[in-house]
Amino acid sequence: MNKDQLQRETQMRVRTAPVSVLAAVLLVAAAVISLVGLHTSIDELTTDLIVSHKRFPIDLIGSVLNSIGLLALTVVLSFLWRATNARRPALSVAVKFLAITGGALAAISGVLYQVLIALVAHKFVSTGQQTYSQAHHLTNSTILLLLPIVGQVGELLLAMAIVLLSLNAMRVGLLPRLMGYLGIFVGVLFLFPIGSPVPVIQAGWLCALGYLFSGRWPSGHPSAWSTGEAVPWLSNQQAREKQGRPARGGRAKPVSTPAPEAVIAPARATTGATTPKRKRKRRN
Numbered sequence: 150m151n152k153d154q155l156q157r158e159t160q161m162r163v164r165t166a167p168v169s170v171l172a173a174v175l176l177v178a179a180a181v182i183s184l185v186g187l188h189t190s191i192d193e194l195t196t197d198l199i200v201s202h203k204r205f206p207i208d209l210i211g212s213v214l215n216s217i218g219l220l221a222l223t224v225v226l227s228f229l230w231r232a233t234n235a236r237r238p239a240l241s242v243a244v245k246f247l248a249i250t251g252g253a254l255a256a257i258s259g260v261l262y263q264v265l266i267a268l269v270a271h272k273f274v275s276t277g278q279q280t281y282s283q284a285h286h287l288t289n290s291t292i293l294l295l296l297p298i299v300g301q302v303g304e305l306l307l308a309m310a311i312v313l314l315s316l317n318a319m320r321v322g323l324l325p326r327l328m329g330y331l332g333i334f335v336g337v338l339f340l341f342p343i344g345s346p347v348p349v350i351q352a353g354w355l356c357a358l359g360y361l362f363s364g365r366w367p368s369g370h371p372s373a374w375s376t377g378e379a380v381p382w383l384s385n386q387q388a389r390e391k392q393g394r395p396a397r398g399g400r401a402k403p404v405s406t407p408a409p410e411a412v413i414a415p416a417r418a419t420t421g422a423t424t425p426k427r428k429r430k431r432r433n
Contacts, residue, residue, distance in 0.1 A: 150235055150236075151377075154377070155375075155377045158231075159374075162364075163362065163363065165224065165225055165228045166359040166362035166363040168221050168224050169225045169356070169358045169362060170356055170359040172219075172221035172224075172225060173218075173353075173359075175215070175217050175218030176215060176218040176355075177347055177348060177349070179212070179214040179218060180211075180215075180346055180347040181347060182214065183207075183211045184346065186204050187203055187204055188200065194281060195273075195279060195280070198269065198273045198274070198284050198287075198288075199270070199273075199279075201270040202270035202271055202273070202274045205271075208266075208267070209260075209264070209267065212259045212262075212263040213260060215259055216255075216256035216259050216260050219255050219256040220252055220253075220256050222252060222307070222355070223252030223253070223256075225355070226248035226252075226307075226311065226314055227248055229314050229318055229323070230244055230245040230248065231245075232318070232323055232374075233314065233317050236322075236323070236373060236378060236379040237317060237320070237321050237379060244310055244317075245310075247306045247307070247309050247310040247313070248306075250303070250306055251302075251304065251309070252303070252307055253303070254302060254303030255300050255303030255304050255307060256303075258296045258303060259300055261296055262296040265292065265293055265296070266293070269293070272287060273287055304339050307339060308337065308339035308340045309336070310336075311333075311335055311336035312336035312337070314332070315329050315330075315332025315336065316329060316333060319332075320379075321373055321379035321381065322373035322379060322381050323374065324361070325361075325366075325368070325371065328354070328357060328361065331357075332354060332358075335354045
């Protein structure tokens with residue numbers, strides 16, 4: 150990557166940082182809005198339509214905020230694909246299309262479904278006898294049955310894009326290992342929301358991603374962003390070995406020093422003066 154491309158990427162990275170934080174805020178706000186207001190404790194079609202009619206403004210605002218958050222997430226993933234592809238051209242362009250298509254399907258289907266449900270609920274409340282047969286007839290249209298499926302397909306594609314991009318960005322050194330593994334977990338949470346209905350983990354990952362894009366990462370900015378080349382992150386053991394420190398739980402290798410050479414004393418010549426007394430006596 151030449152200097153001009155690297156400079157343009159840096160500018161785009163700084164601009165994408167607030168978009169990532171905005172996506173986190175909107176997704177959390179949409180989830181919180183969906184929890185407030187009137188809710189029914191009975192899973193019954195006629196009651197659901199009546200409550201939906203009363204919650205129409207709140208649910209519509211929540212769906213719009215959620216859709217904008219998903220589109221912002223799509224922008225972040227598209228930039229991450231571009232940066233990863235510049236360092237690893239083998240990354241398929243299909244991953245980018247997964248992010249764009251998935252985000253668009255999930256965002257559009259969510260708003261359309263909420264608008265149609267509001268219209269159906271208004272018609273149910275204002276006309277007819279408000280019976281189960283009437284409610285079933287109003288909600289049995291093809292588009293109302295297809296929109297939730299379209300939304301689930303969009304979330305599936307979006308989750309696949311998050312997992313693949315987190316893994317590949319971590320391999321080329323754009324994401325630290327913690328961020329890469331957390332991104333894979335976030336992708337799984339998009340399909341199987343575990344725990345709180347508010348996407349706290351997803352929002353935390355997006356905020357951390359925005360902080361990384363801003364160039365203020367606590368442990369230092371990844372070298373892959375500044376060099377434009379793939380610089381994989383070293384594991385803890387590799388980092389210790391590079392610094393000459395022992396691995397955790399091990400001992401440092403002893404430094405071998407050459408053994409001192411043995412000094413051999415020269416043999417002394419045997420003369421008459423050095424001959425033992427017993428030998429001299431025998432000669433005599």
